[in-house]
Amino acid sequence: EAQVTQNPRYLITVTGKKLTVTCSQNMNHEYMSWYRQDPGLGLRQIYYSMNVEVTDKGDVPEGYKVSRKEKRNFPLILESPSPNQTSLYFCASMGLGALFNTDTQYFGPGTRLTVL
Amino acid sequence: DQQVKQNSPSLSVQEGRISILNCDYTNSMFDYFLWYKKYPAEGPTFLISISSIKDKNEDGRFTVFLNKSAKHLSLHIVPSQPGDSAVYFCAASDLAGNQFYFGTGTSLTVIP
Numbered sequence: 692e693a694q695v696t697q698n699p700r701y702l703i704t705v706t707g708k709k710l711t712v713t714c715s716q717n718m719n720h721e722y723m724s725w726y727r728q729d730p731g732l733g734l735r736q737i738y739y740s741m742n743v744e745v746t747d748k749g750d751v752p753e754g755y756k757v758s759r760k761e762k763r764n765f766p767l768i769l770e771s772p773s774p775n776q777t778s779l780y781f782c783a784s785m786g787l788g789a790l791f792n793t794d795t796q797y798f799g800p801g802t803r804l805t806v807l
Numbered sequence: 808d809q810q811v812k813q814n815s816p817s818l819s820v821q822e823g824r825i826s827i828l829n830c831d832y833t834n835s836m837f838d839y840f841l842w843y844k845k846y847p848a849e850g851p852t853f854l855i856s857i858s859s860i861k862d863k864n865e866d867g868r869f870t871v872f873l874n875k876s877a878k879h880l881s882l883h884i885v886p887s888q889p890g891d892s893a894v895y896f897c898a899a900s901d902l903a904g905n906q907f908y909f910g911t912g913t914s915l916t917v918i919p
Contacts, residue, residue: 695850724907731911733811733813733911733912734896734898734909736906736909741905749906796853796907797850797853798850800850801849
């Protein structure tokens with residue numbers, strides 16, 4: 692089954708304690724991306740990656756890091772989480788030929804992060 | 808600064824009637840527009856898209872209309888069904904398709 696998986700699904704942590712949210716896709720997609728969803732703000736793009744070792748900032752990259760060492764994985768790293776990073780996070784992937792076809796990004800189920 | 812806006816946080820429609828969800832954007836460089844549907848506790852799923860060279864795209868019960876001069880697009884669902892009850896996000900991308908900008912979402916409730 693084609694899917695994007697994220698782990699963990701729920702996480703409660705404390706300010707300053709480094710954490711990583713993993714994202715993996717099994718569709719051999721070149722493009723992967725991270726978003727956060729906040730009430731009244733919709734989904735905002737954090738980082739994206741066009742392929743292995745190619746990453747770029749989205750709209751709200753501050754406080755986040757990413758890496759793309761393998762095509763299937765795109766972890767999101769919070770080196771020193773703060774309460775304003777409490778949010779619902781989504782990972783997504785897309786084949787680069789998809790944008791102008793009838794299909795586009797596949798999203799994971801989300802990770803709800805609370806930073807105390 | 809929100810480049811894609813959905814000014815109606817919620818919408819209720821009777822089953823069988825038409826649902827019209829609206830979206831406005833500010834960036835004239837946007838070239839591709841998408842609608843996603845999201846159920847609680849799930850990630851968004853792609854619904855329908857339109858490129859800037861078209862003004863209408865239809866897929867079954869779903870039709871997206873694009874008015875470039877007004878920087879406005881809308882999603883029509885006809886007929887609406889209870890299973891359509893979800894949050895709908897409008898999104899936009901430039902021609903390169905690297906970055907995506909989403910609206911704040913409209914929660915649609917279809918009343919049986």
